[in-house]
Amino acid sequence: MAHEYELAPEHELETIDLNINIGPQHPATHGVFRMVIEVDGEVVTDVVPHIGYMHRGGEKLSENMDYRQAIGYQDRTEYLSQFNAELCYVLAVEKLAPALAPPERAQYIRIILTELNRISSHFMFLGAFGTDLGVFGTSFVYAFRERENVLDLFEEVSGDRLMYAYFRPGGVAWDVPANFKSRVEWVCEQALIGASDMDRLLTDNEIFIARTRGVGILSAEDAIDYGVTGPMLRASGIQQDLRKDEPYTIYDRFDFDVPIGTNGDCYDRYLVRLQEIRESVKIVRQALEQLPEGPILPERMPRLLRPSAGEVYMRCEDPRGEYGIYLISKGTTQPYRLRMRSPSFCNLSALRQMTIGHYVADAVTILGSTDIVLCSVDR
Numbered sequence: 001m002a003h004e005y006e007l008a009p010e011h012e013l014e015t016i017d018l019n020i021n022i023g024p025q026h027p028a029t030h031g032v033f034r035m036v037i038e039v040d041g042e043v044v045t046d047v048v049p050h051i052g053y054m055h056r057g058g059e060k061l062s063e064n065m066d067y068r069q070a071i072g073y074q075d076r077t078e079y080l081s082q083f084n085a086e087l088c089y090v091l092a093v094e095k096l097a098p099a100l101a102p103p104e105r106a107q108y109i110r111i112i113l114t115e116l117n118r119i120s121s122h123f124m125f126l127g128a129f130g131t132d133l134g135v136f137g138t139s140f141v142y143a144f145r146e147r148e149n150v151l152d153l154f155e156e157v158s159g160d161r162l163m164y165a166y167f168r169p170g171g172v173a174w175d176v177p178a179n180f181k182s183r184v185e186w187v188c189e190q191a192l193i194g195a196s197d198m199d200r201l202l203t204d205n206e207i208f209i210a211r212t213r214g215v216g217i218l219s220a221e222d223a224i225d226y227g228v229t230g231p232m233l234r235a236s237g238i239q240q241d242l243r244k245d246e247p248y249t250i251y252d253r254f255d256f257d258v259p260i261g262t263n264g265d266c267y268d269r270y271l272v273r274l275q276e277i278r279e280s281v282k283i284v285r286q287a288l289e290q291l292p293e294g295p296i297l298p299e300r301m302p303r304l305l306r307p308s309a310g311e312v313y314m315r316c317e318d319p320r321g322e323y324g325i326y327l328i329s330k331g332t333t334q335p336y337r338l339r340m341r342s343p344s345f346c347n348l349s350a351l352r353q354m355t356i357g358h359y360v361a362d363a364v365t366i367l368g369s370t371d372i373v374l375c376s377v378d379r
Helices: 058-062 071-077 082-096 104-132 137-158 180-203 206-212 220-225 231-235 266-290 343-348 351-355 360-370 374-378
Strands: 017-022 034-040 043-050 310-318 321-329 337-341
Touching (some): 017 360, 071 082, 071 374, 082 310, 137 180
Antiparallel strands (some): 310 321
16 A cells, blocks of 8 residues: 555656757757747757847848849858858849859859769768767868868869859859869769768767657658758658759759758758759769860950849758849849848758657757758748
8 A cells, every 4th residue: 555645656856947058159950040949858848949030131232232232141141151152142142134044154153062062061061960979070070071172173264262252143253273173073072071981980889870860850741841952851751852943043953963852851852952963973973074175254344333123032942942033133233122032041940840759869860860950940
């Protein structure tokens, strides 16, 4: 017979809900981002993301610059995939001004640099994600080794390691170096070696699998509802890629696959991005083989661009998903309105859905798997 002071089984352990701040100054948040999590013991019961710490004003600043000057704000918004953002912006301007159609050589140079930028961005994710899960310095060293190879090439081409401002409406700023083909081929070889190193380090690692498989599951239906795009959407089993579905520039000339996942968890998001590195290498090598000689800008380029009055929306496949530029022109030398569609912002909206019910440590894993760029979120 139980004593009257003994607790019933369901009350053997009493806990209270606690609010815990993660960020904004914390390496687990991958930038100046804060999430307030409510926990019952170790289990997350609610998540409130707080953004806005890195508000850049890039959209309004671009409206006070001419069409070429505004290119620099694309680099500073998507600071891990600068060429991808530049490409989307210049394609939007070219939609407003069809006379600025870029020559063939410029289009191939753009694709090569954009896909190499996708590779460097995904390596950054792999390195940081491995560190989030306890692999510590090894994954970061592997990732930065390959990323540095790509950035060295970008510096040779554009003169800058991060903020390139190299693409132009109508083409590119200047031609690539004479050794461009051999340098790109070497970078591709190293990227494949780096992807294999990451594969061996993480893919079959028991701790890595335990920390990611079945964690942060996002179903295909929920991913669509939240407006998720890019590798996160593909990890949920939806084969959507703007380079295939709505081929822009010259992507319809290349043969490549679109990796997809089956479970929509953190492990699938890792696998999709790892495989995308290999697919980007395939695209770069095909573009390098087809790269023609010729001009890199149309003849008689005006000093100041004055696109005809109108409005356009251009969207491209960024390493994080659909990056979009909405432009309104009133026939002047400056955009009347410019708006950016950030894939990181939309992907982050699913964070609460993915995190509730998991442990506190899993919250860091799930956030890392979204691969956000905070300047793009806050714009």
